[in-house]
Amino acid sequence: MSSRSEDRQIPAKRVRLSREQRHRQLLDVAWRLAREEGTDALTLPRLAEEAGITKPVIYDHFGTRNGLLTALYQDFDARQTKVIDAALTAREPTLDGTAKVIAASYVECVLAQGREIPGVLAGLAGSPELETVKRDYQLAFIEKCRKALAPCTGPKGIAQSSFWAMLGAADALSHAAASDAITADQARAELYEIITAMVGRSHG
Numbered sequence: 001m002s003s004r005s006e007d008r009q010i011p012a013k014r015v016r017l018s019r020e021q022r023h024r025q026l027l028d029v030a031w032r033l034a035r036e037e038g039t040d041a042l043t044l045p046r047l048a049e050e051a052g053i054t055k056p057v058i059y060d061h062f063g064t065r066n067g068l069l070t071a072l073y074q075d076f077d078a079r080q081t082k083v084i085d086a087a088l089t090a091r092e093p094t095l096d097g098t099a100k101v102i103a104a105s106y107v108e109c110v111l112a113q114g115r116e117i118p119g120v121l122a123g124l125a126g127s128p129e130l131e132t133v134k135r136d137y138q139l140a141f142i143e144k145c146r147k148a149l150a151p152c153t154g155p156k157g158i159a160q161s162s163f164w165a166m167l168g169a170a171d172a173l174s175h176a177a178a179s180d181a182i183t184a185d186q187a188r189a190e191l192y193e194i195i196t197a198m199v200g201r202s203h204g
Contacts, residue, residue, distance in 0.1 A: 022053075022057070022061070023061055023071075025051065026047065026051055026058070026061055026062075027071060027072065027075050029047060029050050029051045030042055030047055030068060030072055031072065031075075031116060032050075033046070033047065033050055034072070034116040034119060034120070035116055038119060039069075039116065039119030039120055039122065039123050040119075042065065042068060042069065042072075042123070043065060044058045044059060044062060044064075044065060044068060045058075047068065065123070066123075066124060066127050066129055066130075067129070069120050069123045069124045069127075069130075070124065070127070070129045070130055070133055072116075072120050073117075073120055073121070073124065073130065073133060073134070074133055076109075076117055076120075077133075077137045079109065079112075080105075080106070080109040080110075081137075081140070081141075083105050083108070083109050084101075084102070084105045084106065084109070084141075084144065085144075087101045087104070087105040088101055088102075088105075088144070088148050091148075093151065094152070095149070095152040095196060095199055096196075098148050098149055098152065098195075099149075099192050099195040099196050099199070100188075100192055102145060102148070102191075102195055103170075103187075103188045103189075103191035103192040103195060104188050106170045106174060106191065107170075107173065107174045107177060107184055107187045107188050107191065108184075109174075110171075110174035110175060110177070110178055111174070111177060111178055111184060117175075117178075118175060118178075138167060141167065142160070142163040142164070142167060145163060145166070146158065146163065149195075149199055152199050153199055153202040153203070154202040154203035156202060157202055158198055158199065158201075158202050162198045162201070163198075165194075165198075166191075166194055166195060166198055169190075169191060169194050170191055173186075173187040173190055173191050174187055
């Protein structure tokens with residue numbers, strides 16, 4: 001005959017998340033909040049409530065609302081970098097193949113989270129945190145494109161100003177596609193033309 005203690009259910013152990021796992025969870029909840037309710041809903045107390053944890057944990061991870069928004073921007077850029085790196089590794093090492101990969105991966109990354117990013121950027125407008133992080137990612141992206149396109153360029157190479165113009169166009173076209181002002185195909189095709197024209201000028 002079994003004892004009562006044997007019949008009792010043992011309660012499931014509560015899994016304690018590592019700091020990195022908790023950080024990932026909080027970012028995922030923040031992205032969902034931004035998508036469903038807009039960036040204005042992204043306050044630290046609201047995020048704590050939505051994630052079901054105490055406010056001190058949220059403040060320990062992000063410090064301020066600007067810290068949270070900056071972390072979201074970094075998360076977006078890290079994923080964008082990963083996608084573009086993988087696409088460049090697998091590309092045809094030709095101008096056509098490289099330009100298509102840069103254009104397609106940039107547009108697709110923004111479309112994946114594009115409706116939330118403008119709100120994050122607007123919330124951080126004028127923020128020193130954003131300016132530092134954004135500039136670092138922009139310079140890294142430009143250098144990545146320079147290396148990928150180097151075998152296709154002429155002896156004088158591509159001017160730094162041309163890369164900045166390309167990056168501005170990539171942002172504008174991607175966000176236009178995210179807001180349905182143009183189609184994703186139009187954004188990719190236009191960005192492809194801009195990249196190939198930029199390389200063509202390096203041969204002149």
